[in-house]
Every structure is written in structure tokens, then in C-alpha cells.
Amino acid sequence: MRSASIFLVSCILMFFIMNNVKDVEAGLSPMDNQCGRKDIFVGGCGPDGNKTCINDFVKKGGEGNRPSSCECDDFGQEHLCRCNFSC
Numbered sequence: 001m002r003s004a005s006i007f008l009v010s011c012i013l014m015f016f017i018m019n020n021v022k023d024v025e026a027g028l029s030p031m032d033n034q035c036g037r038k039d040i041f042v043g044g045c046g047p048d049g050n051k052t053c054i055n056d057f058v059k060k061g062g063e064g065n066r067p068s069s070c071e072c073d074d075f076g077q078e079h080l081c082r083c084n085f086s087c
């Protein structure tokens with residue numbers, strides 16, 4: 001019983017480590033620095049990329065995820081948001 005639960009915990013830990021490694025490789029993770037983050041979203045930047053990106057982050061992470069300001073780069077079907085967070 002005991003070793004089975006240790007095994008389970010290691011599996012879960014492994015899962016999280018693997019996930020983090022994948023995020024770092026994709027270069028889209030907030031790993032580097034909480035104050036500045038970037039992410040890719042579908043759709044265009046719209047007339048105000050700053051606002052579009054802020055809304056994207058809020059939609060993804062909730063109100064606690066609201067950036068103070070953003071820059072938006074259009075890629076046609078997608079846009080890259082580079083945002084500053086207060087920290």
C-alpha cells in the first residue's frame with residue numbers, strides 16, 4: 001500500500017515536471033519572468049492590440065491574470081501578445 005502511493009505521487013510529480021519542460025521548449029510559458037509574459041492567441045490584434053491582448057489574458061487566466069499593458073503582433077490567423085504584469 002505504502003509503496004503504491006509513493007509510486008503514484010512520483011508519477012504525478014513526473015507529469016508536472018514534463019509539462020514544465022514542454023512549456024519552456026515552446027517558449028510560451030511565464031517561466032522566465034512573471035512581470036513580462038507572452039502568449040499566442042487566435043484571431044487578429046483588432047484596432048487596439050493592447051486591449052485585445054489584455055482581454056485574451058483575462059479570458060485565459062481570470063481577473064487575477066490581467067496585464068497592465070500589452071503589445072500585439074499580428075500573424076494573420078494568430079497574434080502574439082507581449083504583456084507587462086504588475087509585480
Ligand SMILES: *[C@@H]1O[C@H](CO)[C@@H](O)[C@H](O)[C@H]1NC(C)=O
Binds near residue numbers: 050051068069070
Ligand atoms: C493599455 O491599456 C491599459 C488599460 O486600458 C492602459 O492602462 C495602458 O496604458 C495601455 N498601454 C499602452 C501601451 O497603450
